[in-house]
Amino acid sequence: MSERVYIFKAFERFWHWSQAALVLFLMFTGFEVHGTYVALGFEKAVGLHTIAAWTLVGLWVFAIFWHLTTGEWRHYIPTADKLLVMARFYSSGIFRHEPHPFRPSSQNKHNPLQRLTYLAILVFVSPLIWVSGWLYLFYGQWAAWGLGTLSLDGVAAAHTAGAFLMLAFFITHLYMVTTGHTLFAQTKAMLTGWEELH
Amino acid sequence: MRSLLVLAVTALIAQAAVAADDAKPLKLNTTADHAKFKELQKGFASGPEVTQACLVCHTEAAGQIHRTKHWKWEYLNPESKQTLGKKTILNNFCISIASNYASCTSCHVGYGWKDSSFDFKSEQNVDCLVCHDTTGNYKKPPGLAGNVVTQDTEFPAGSGKVLKGIDLSQIAQKVGKSSRDTCGACHFFGGGGDGVKHGDLDSSMAAPDKALDVHMDASGLDFTCATCHKGSSHDVVGSRYSPTAKDGKASAHLRGSPDNTANPATCVSCHSQAPHKQDARLNQHATKLACQTCHIPAFARGGVATKMSWDWSTAGQRDAKGQQITRKDAKGRITYESRKGDFTLAENVKPEYMWFNGEVKYTLLTDKVEKSDKPTPINRMGGSPSDGKSLIWPMKVFRGKQPYDPVNKTLITPHTAGNDDTGYWKNLDWDKAVAAGMKDSGTPFSGKVDFISTEMSWPITHMVAPKDKALGCTECHAAQGRLAGIEGVYLPARDANAWIERGGWALALLSLLGVMGHGAMRMATRKH
Numbered sequence: 001m002s003e004r005v006y007i008f009k010a011f012e013r014f015w016h017w018s019q020a021a022l023v024l025f026l027m028f029t030g031f032e033v034h035g036t037y038v039a040l041g042f043e044k045a046v047g048l049h050t051i052a053a054w055t056l057v058g059l060w061v062f063a064i065f066w067h068l069t070t071g072e073w074r075h076y077i078p079t080a081d082k083l084l085v086m087a088r089f090y091s092s093g094i095f096r097h098e099p100h101p102f103r104p105s106s107q108n109k110h111n112p113l114q115r116l117t118y119l120a121i122l123v124f125v126s127p128l129i130w131v132s133g134w135l136y137l138f139y140g141q142w143a144a145w146g147l148g149t150l151s152l153d154g155v156a157a158a159h160t161a162g163a164f165l166m167l168a169f170f171i172t173h174l175y176m177v178t179t180g181h182t183l184f185a186q187t188k189a190m191l192t193g194w195e196e197l198h
Numbered sequence: 199m200r201s202l203l204v205l206a207v208t209a210l211i212a213q214a215a216v217a218a219d220d221a222k223p224l225k226l227n228t229t230a231d232h233a234k235f236k237e238l239q240k241g242f243a244s245g246p247e248v249t250q251a252c253l254v255c256h257t258e259a260a261g262q263i264h265r266t267k268h269w270k271w272e273y274l275n276p277e278s279k280q281t282l283g284k285k286t287i288l289n290n291f292c293i294s295i296a297s298n299y300a301s302c303t304s305c306h307v308g309y310g311w312k313d314s315s316f317d318f319k320s321e322q323n324v325d326c327l328v329c330h331d332t333t334g335n336y337k338k339p340p341g342l343a344g345n346v347v348t349q350d351t352e353f354p355a356g357s358g359k360v361l362k363g364i365d366l367s368q369i370a371q372k373v374g375k376s377s378r379d380t381c382g383a384c385h386f387f388g389g390g391g392d393g394v395k396h397g398d399l400d401s402s403m404a405a406p407d408k409a410l411d412v413h414m415d416a417s418g419l420d421f422t423c424a425t426c427h428k429g430s431s432h433d434v435v436g437s438r439y440s441p442t443a444k445d446g447k448a449s450a451h452l453r454g455s456p457d458n459t460a461n462p463a464t465c466v467s468c469h470s471q472a473p474h475k476q477d478a479r480l481n482q483h484a485t486k487l488a489c490q491t492c493h494i495p496a497f498a499r500g501g502v503a504t505k506m507s508w509d510w511s512t513a514g515q516r517d518a519k520g521q522q523i524t525r526k527d528a529k530g531r532i533t534y535e536s537r538k539g540d541f542t543l544a545e546n547v548k549p550e551y552m553w554f555n556g557e558v559k560y561t562l563l564t565d566k567v568e569k570s571d572k573p574t575p576i577n578r579m580g581g582s583p584s585d586g587k588s589l590i591w592p593m594k595v596f597r598g599k600q601p602y603d604p605v606n607k608t609l610i611t612p613h614t615a616g617n618d619d620t621g622y623w624k625n626l627d628w629d630k631a632v633a634a635g636m637k638d639s640g641t642p643f644s645g646k647v648d649f650i651s652t653e654m655s656w657p658i659t660h661m662v663a664p665k666d667k668a669l670g671c672t673e674c675h676a677a678q679g680r681l682a683g684i685e686g687v688y689l690p691a692r693d694a695n696a697w698i699e700r701g702g703w704a705l706a707l708l709s710l711l712g713v714m715g716h717g718a719m720r721m722a723t724r725k726h
Contacts, residue, residue, distance in 0.1 A: 156690065
């Protein structure tokens, strides 16, 4: 009999997957606008990128409200507890089939490395993308807002930098998902809410 | 019942009125039927005779014309202090009018400007008909100094070619407002032929369809030239000598009002600064781009080719019999003439683009030119991304080689047209032609003739396409789009920060390699 623990609530799962889809789509359209490839056509890519961005803003409004009202924001408080243990596990223990040092629970969903990563995304990458993205969107209002000295080069560079960081996170995230108790344990957890702990 | 009766009576009266109209046709598009004027009901032997008749009523008209560029062919640029105008400037088409007056002044709004002795104070030498003809029969043949022929005349004398005389009385009785045809009679044919010079003005604009020009569309809005180039006192506004590159007016401004000093021929004068109602982003584009940049996707779109280059240095070839040669391309367009040299022509031409603030500095006869591997600009277009006065404009850049004096280092005004023994077009002798031409323009000539590469820019502003034919995003938002090389503006899909680009892809690649390496080690150490 395997041990199961309920970690991800319905809203959280909805948030995760819709956000994942939006971020992927934003990267897909964003890099087209950036000129990396031609897929949907520039005009369409710009339009859809903008719509997807505002949709994500809407999703975040709900997510922030949810985190604040449920107290779930506590899962992103960084901790040094077991940080080194986790690091050691990923860099060596995992190859020697040592047992996973972190046991998730509804009170403590993320291992300390996850906590740090997500916090970094929240504190550095997201603001970089959001602030530069909004400025990009409201380019026409810069003069009226007293931002006339801002250059589109700089704003675009910041937004692109944010996109690359997100891309790097996405690649790593996709892989780290397989490092749970089993290859698919974490994916299953994000789908059903239940994580199986052997 | 009573009201029905009233209605019936009213209808009857109205019908009677219509019947009266039928009996005596009434012109509704003018208050003066010139056919009814005694002054015009007679034969006219020359243009000035017609003008004298016009001036009987239109007492101020000639004086008004005397003040204009159309009459003086002279313009003092208030910014650069350069004296410009056709009388003074050179171009890289037929080069200059000095010593070629009789030919060039067939496009002067006057009669008899055959040399520098022309009387610019003469009222009767003002040509009213060239702008006010509505019959299409008025013709000013080249070579007659702007005069018209009223009887069949052999010209040049002894050539066997006959110029048909025109009936000035009939033309004078039907005068009206200027039209695309009257303006076009000269402006469509600038540079010596249909569409040669401008690229956005040619005979296809006499009755364009909507696709060619959304405003002049003959079966639509049907604008004439004067709808936009609306001035007063016979002074036509909107000249290329000092164009308005960026109309700074906050909104649309009243066109044609005497106390409105703004240029009425700009797009903004009607459309305002924010004409795009659907997509505000397009209005933002208009802070960097001239309207014309997107809304004129190409010039020479009406089926008339425009000249794109002219190499005078190859002129002068003769065939085995010593005769002048003409060569044509597959479409029958002339690409070589002994008297002019080699040409290239093109239709549907994508403009070149540059920052332009409306300041145009000409290279005049008094300016020194230096032969180098870069072409000498005949006109220098001012502008930069940061001067606050510039927009990115579409241009026709006309390139060529033309004669210059390598010793005095000046451009040259050759004597080309004319049935004499120095005119180049007849004799193909540069030395004589240049000596005669430079003498006429009063410029020292060393006796040496060489050729220099030149280029001249012409802002493109006509042939405005319907909005669904305006440029799509990727015409510019692409690595090698139309605005490749235009500096001072960040174009998504064209531009990127090189450091972030390198760093970003390196980070993504390292992440990928990292997880692949980690995954491979997990696979390798897997328990079987």
